[in-house]
Amino acid sequence: MTTFDVATPDGAILKARREGSGAPLLLISGLGGTAAFWNGTVEALKDVAEVITFDQRGIGGSSRGTVPVTIAQLADDVAALLDTAEIATATVVGHSTGGAIAQSLAIRHKVHVGALGLSGTWLAPNRYMSALFAARLSMLAQDPAIYASTAALFAYPPEWLETHFEVHEAAVAKAPRDPAAQAVVRERIDALLAFDGRADVERIAVPTRVIGAEDDAVVPAFLQRALAAALPGAGLAMLPGGGHFFPQTRGAEFTQIVRDLLAETA
Template identity: 55%
Template sequence: MTELVVTTPDGAKLKARRHGQGQPLVLVSGLGGTAGFWDPAIALLGSEFELITFDQRGIAGSSRGSAPVDIAQLAADVLTVCDAMGVESADFLGHSTGGCIVQTIAVTAAERVRNLVLSAAWLRPGNYLKALFEFRLRLLATDPAAYAESAALLSYAPEWLEANWTKYERATATPPTDPAKQAIVAERIRALLAYDGSDQIGRVAARTLVLGARDDMIVPAFLQEDLAAELAGAELRLLPDGGHFYPGSRTETFAPLVADWLSGRAETMTS
């Protein structure tokens, strides 16, 4: 693994990492925004791909910068990291909010996107997702501990979390009580709530896989099905379980599936 710090035009310093070798695969995480989200999959994917991950602005090892945070800015940050690493084109995999980010890249920088994987992603939020994240936004402001607890409980499949309870304990050990951290999380929630890709989805030309889990309680399967239906020629694969964080809880299924699809080894898949 190699690491570097990438400076954006507005002064944010993004901590980026490079793993493995092969065709570049850029991994963009969701609301949490950490490169570490992908750690469970790196060992399985790094033998075939050059994996690029980074902490998003204001998260973990990256500084905030001065630019307003919205999905367009977060997409620009991804391309800034790619430029710094000399990556002209790549496969892009975005999870949850990361799916909104890479959808935007597929439209605004289509020539840089070889293949697109949209994991636990959506096109437009709908009433359920809006209500859920507005509720989480209120919890963040009034009860940070409950915010962290609800995030852990919603993100994992209950049976898996019961058997891996240390994940819950780690996720809830340090709730976002610092006002500066709360502000960063809040602006990221507002950014995802403001995203609606309806007016641009028709311009996504990249070969696309929509991938998720049927028991996702954060981005329900119907939103992922709607996304796939709007993307001409997109393939849809919904795993029977795994929750929202299925890339970590079902890594041994998720990583080979992604690798096979990107490499063209998988036949056309349907849910």
């Protein structure tokens, strides 16, 4: 594994890493924004791809910078990362908020995107997610530990979480108690709720796979189906379960879908 820094025009420094060999595969994480979300995925795919992951601005080891955080800006950050890594074109897989970023990247910097994996993500604002994240913002303001606890409870299937409860405990321990950390969470939630890809979705012309889980309680399955229906020629792969964080809870099935996408676009 090698690490590298990405400097953005507004002064943010993004911490990135690359591991494995083969065609480049860029993984974009969701609201949490960390490279660590993909640790298991990297381990499973580094034999067939050079896998690139990173902490998004203001998250983990990456500094915040000065520009407003929007999905478009986060897509521009990804383009800067690929330029720094001297990668002309990559297969890009984004989960949840990362899927919104990947859609924006495919529009704003289409030369960088050879294929798309859109995992647990959505196309346009909807009442379900608006209500859910309004409640989560209220929890964040009142009690960060409750915010972190309920985030984990929504993200994982109950039976899986019961046998991996250390994941819940770790989430609570890392709750965003600092005001600056809370501000980063709030601006990222505002950005994801403002994302609307309907005007540009037909311009996404690369091979695309939409991936979802039937029991996702954060970005429900009906949103995966709507996204796939709006994308010209997109494939749809629905897992029977796994919750919102199915790349972790159904890792073997998820990575097989990504392997198939890499093979089809080699």
